[in-house]
C-alpha cells in the first residue's frame with residue numbers, strides 16, 4: 001500500500017519516457033519489484049506531435065535546410081486525451097493502487113520537444129499533468145508556476161526525501177547559459193536542501209545532471225542536460241555542498257537509455273546520477289536489430305567520463321539501450337544502512353547497478369582519499385575539458401567512416417571504370433587482332449567474297465576452309481614430312497638448292513634449331529618428282545607429296561583467282577596465275593627448353609605473292625602484326641584449315657591494295673614444330689607490275705615494274721625482310 005507519512009520506505013522505482021500509444025510491458029517487472037513509491041521523471045506521455053522526418057520535398061523537417069519544425073504542440077484537448085490513455089494502461093493503473101506515484105515532467109509532456117519557459121501552453125499543461133498525478137484540488141502545487149515538489153518519507157533515522165525539480169517551466173533557451181530552475185524554484189530548493197535533515201535525499205531531474213552527452217555526440221546531435229547550462233549546474237553543486245546535507249543522489253531520464261554516472265568533484269562526497277530511460281522508448285528499439293550491437297559499440301566508445309563501469313553491467317558499455325526502469329532498495333537493517341540502485345530490464349533483471357553504505361554520501365573533508373569497498377576511480381574530468389580529438393571521437397568516427405566509405409566507393413568506381421575500359425580496349429584490340437578472318441573458299445555469297453577482299457586488304461592474312469584439300473591427304477602429308485626429317489643427314493643434303501631459300505636448309509650457326517626442305521617449283525610435276533627422287537623417298541611418300549603439291553597448288557590458284565576477282569579483275573587475269581612459279585617449303589623448329597619465349601623466325605613479310613600455310617596442329621607460335629596497332633597477336637592453329645598470308649609482291653601487284661602481313665614465329669613450347677608452306681611467288685617472266693585496272697585517276701601507280709629475283713636480292717642485301725624494301729621501288 002502507498003506509504004503513510006511514518007512508514008519505512010525501502011523500495012522506490014522510477015522511470016521516464018512512456019509512449020501512451022505503445023505497449024507498456026514494463027509495468028509487470030515494476031509491479032514485481034513492488035515499489036512503495038514510483039517516481040515519474042518526465043516524458044510521462046508524449047503530448048507533442050511529430051511530423052515525419054523529411055530531408056527533401058516541400059515540407060523538410062530534417063537537416064539545416066529544414067523549413068518546418070519536427071515537433072509541434074498538442075492542443076489542450078489532445079494532451080488531455082493522451083494523459084487519459086497513459087493513465088488507463090492496465091499495468092500502470094495497478095501500480096497506482098499499490099504505490100504512491102509522484103513525478104515531474106520533461107519536454108514532451110510539458111508540451112513541446114526541448115521547450116523551456118517560452119512555451120505558451122504551460123499553464124494548461126501543468127493542470128493536466130497534476131490531474132494525471134492525482135494532485136489534490138487544493139494542493140499548493142496547483143497554485144505555483146511549475147510542477148516542482150518535495151516529499152519526505154519515513155520515521156526519524158530512516159527518512160527519505162524526494163525533491164522533484166521542474167526543468168521546463170522557467171528554463172531559459174538552450175545555449176543561453178541562463179537558468180534552468182528560475183528564481184522562485186531556486187529559493188524553494190534552497191529551503192528544501194537546508195530544511196529538516198534526511199538520511200537519503202533523492203533529487204529527481206528530467207534531464208541528466210552529471211552526464212554531458214552533448215560534449216561527445218555533438219556536432220552529430222545534441223542532448224539536453226544540466227551540463228549545457230554550466231553556471232546553473234555549478235550553482236546546484238555548490239548549493240548541495242553548502243547545505244551539508246547527507247545522502248544526496250540524482251535520478252534522471254530523457255535520453256532513451258540507462259546509465260549510472262558519478263561526479264566526484266561536485267560536492268564533498270560522490271554525486272551519483274542514475275538515469276533510467278525509457279519505460280517504452282529506447283535507442284536500440286529505434287533502429288533495426290542489426291544495428292543494436294553497433295549502438296552498444298558506439299555507447300562503449302563514447303562514454304561520458306562520469307559513467308560508472310563495473311562488472312555488474314549487462315553490456316560492456318555499462319549503458320542499456322532497451323526499455324528499463326530504476327529500482328532503489330534501502331537496507332535499513334544493515335549496519336550502516338546500505339543503498340542499492342539498479343537499472344532493470346523488462347524481465348526485472350539488473351542491467352547495471354551500484355551498492356554502497358549510505359554513510360559514503362556524507363560530507364567529510366578529503367572524502368576522495370577514502371577507500372571504498374569497490375575499486376574507486378575519481379570521476380572528475382568534465383567532458384568539455386577532454387582533448388578535442390577524444391571529445392569529438394563519435395563525430396570523427398562517423399564522418400571518418402563516411403569519408404573512408406566515400407573514398408572506397410570512389411576508388412572502387414575508378415578501379416571498375418578503368419578495368420572496364422582496359423578490358424574493353426583489350427577486347428577490342430584482341431578481337432581485331434587475334435580474330436583471323438575465316439573464309440569459306442566456296443564463296444557461297446557475295447558477302448563472303450567481300451570478307452575475303454577486306455581481310456586481304458586490312459590484315460593481309462586469313463584462314464580458309466572449303467578449300468578442297470582432303471583431310472586424309474593433310475594427315476598423310478604430315479606423316480610424310482616427319483619421315484623426311486627423319487632421313488639421314490646426307491640424304492637431306494642431296495636435295496639441291498634451286499634458288500636461294502629452296503632445297504634442304506641444314507641447321508646453321510645463326511639458326512641452330514631450324515631446318516627446312518624446299519622444292520622449286522611445286523607447280524611442276526617434274527620438279528616434285530626430282531625432289532622425291534633425290535631423297536630416295538619410298539613410293540607412298542612420293543605419291544603423298546605429289547598429290548599434296550598438286551592439291552595445295554590448286555588451292556593457291558583458287559585463292560589467287562578469287563582474290564583477283566574480288567578486286568574486280570577479269571577472269572583471265574585470275575587464270576594467269578597458273579604459270580606463276582610456286583615454292584614449296586617444309587619447316588622444322590627443333591625447339592629446346594631454353595628456346596621457349598624466344599623468336600623462332602624473325603619478323604618478316606613473305607617476299608612473294610601469297611603463301612598457304614599448313615600449321616602444326618599441336619603447337620602454335622605464329623604471330624601476325626595488326627596493321628592498325630602494330631601489335632603482334634598469336635595465331636592459334638586450327639586443324640583442317642590453311643592460313644593464307646599475303647606478301648610483298650601482292651602489295652606491289654595490287655598497286656598497294658593488298659596488305660603484306662608482318663609475321664614471326666615465337667617458340668612457345670619445347671617441342672618440335674613443323675609447318676608446310678607453299679609460296680606463290682611472282683609472274684613467270686619475273687616482272688611484277690600492277691595490272692592497269694588497279695591504276696586509276698585517284699590511285700596513281702605506286703611501284704616501278706621490278707624483277708622478283710632482283711627484289712629478293714634487294715631484301716637480302718639491305719636486310720629489310722619486313723616489307724620495307726618495297727619503298728625503294730616506289731614509282
Ligand SMILES: O=C(O)CCC(=O)C(=O)O
Pocket residue numbers: 587601606613615622663665675677
Ligand atoms: O612456320 C610458320 O608457321 C611460318 C613460317 C614462315 O613465316 C615462313 O616460312 O615464311
Ligand SMILES: [Fe+2]
Pocket residue numbers: 604605606663
Ligand atoms: Fe613467312
